[in-house]
Structures are given as C-alpha cells and as structure tokens.
C-alpha cells in the first residue's frame with residue numbers, strides 16, 4: 282500500500298494522459314484538442330502523425346513544440362511506427378481528419394484505444410471516399426434536413442466501429458457545402474475534446 286501522499290499524487294491531475302493525434306489536413310480539430318487539454322491539464326498531445334508533409338496540422342505541431350512524424354504507406358504498415366507510438370504510452374490514439382485507413386496491425390496493437398471523428402451521422406455518408414468536403418457535398422446534394430458528427434471507435438472497417446457520441450445540426454435549404462462544413466466544425470471542436478475527456482475518466 283502506498284503512503285497517503287503518494288496515492289494522492291498518483292490519483293491527482295498531476296497524472297497526465299498521453300494522446301497521439303493522426304491528421305492529414307488543416308488540423309483545426311487537433312488545435313481544439315490541444316487548447317482544451319492545455320487548459321484543464323488532464324492530458325497532453327504527445328505526438329502528431331501525418332501522412333502529408335505540407336499539412337497544416339504540422340505547423341500546429343511546430344508552433345506547440347509537439348513531436349511529429351510524417352509517414353508513408355510503408356511506414357504506416359510497418360512495426361517501427363507501433364514501437365514509436367508505444368514510446369509515448371498513449372491512453373488514446375485520436376484520428377482527427379486522418380484520410381488513410383488505419384491498418385489492422387495498428388488496430389490490433391492499440392485495441393479499443395483508437396477513436397475517429399466523422400463529419401456526418403453514421404452509418405449515413407460513411408465509408409471509403411467519404412471524407413471532408415465529399416461528405417458535405419453529398420449531404421447538401423441529397424437535400425438532407427439534418428447532419429452532424431459521429432465520434433466512434435476504430436476497427437478494421439471504414440467508419441464502422443462502435444459509436445461513442447453523435448451530435449446533430451440542421452442543414453438549411455440554402456446551405457453550401459462550405460457553410461455546412463463550418464457548422465459541423467463548430468460541433469466537432471466542442472464535442473471531440475469533451476468526448477476524449479469522458480473516455481479518459
């Protein structure tokens with residue numbers, strides 16, 4: 282049994298969860314997560330992984346002095362990446378606009394610890410090729426009255442893992458895909474950090 286003060290130390294907010302973010306784009310979700318946890322201190326983003334050398338998310342990593350890795354298909358499928366990720370002892374792997382399929386080797390190595398955000402109400406508007414503006418174009422073209430976000434666990438199949446949270450917003454008849462994207466991003470920036478905090482608790 283630990284003396285009381287050591288138990289207190291271990292159980293207090295001084296224990297910080299480590300998050301690894303995978304992202305391919307601008308990184309506005311990554312930025313929202315970084316900012317949220319900088320303020321509440323329960324977690325920190327310890328590594329950012331991107332498949333695009335010119336992704337905006339890497340500018341955020343540099344600005345925030347967060348280590349980052351740029352990967353290709355070969356490194357994504359290799360064992361070295363898993364070892365590098367393990368070095369950061371992640372509590373969660375957070376996909377935030379990561380446009381490649383996560384290989385089964387990573388899903389297996391971090392079973393139940395990988396989550397994704399999708400900019401629509403799954404199972405609608407999901408699957409291969411359904412990402413970013415493609416989703417919003419499809420939702421607006423179909424004249425949907427409602428869209429939203431889905432936060433879900435990642436398994437070997439695109440957009441198929443168990444759903445953790447969905448949040449909805451209206452789609453106005455006059456909406457362009459860009460206007461819908463802005464509304465969806467607002468939902469994402471609010472709910473993704475809070476869903477992560479919930480999963481860590």
Ligand code: GAR
Pocket residue numbers: 304305306307308309310311377378379398399400411412413416465466469
């Ligand atoms: C987000 O809207 C996210 O839901 C979407 O990419 C965008 C990334 O924006 N993800 C997918 O479409 C995954 N299928 P960000 O780079 O500004 O965070």
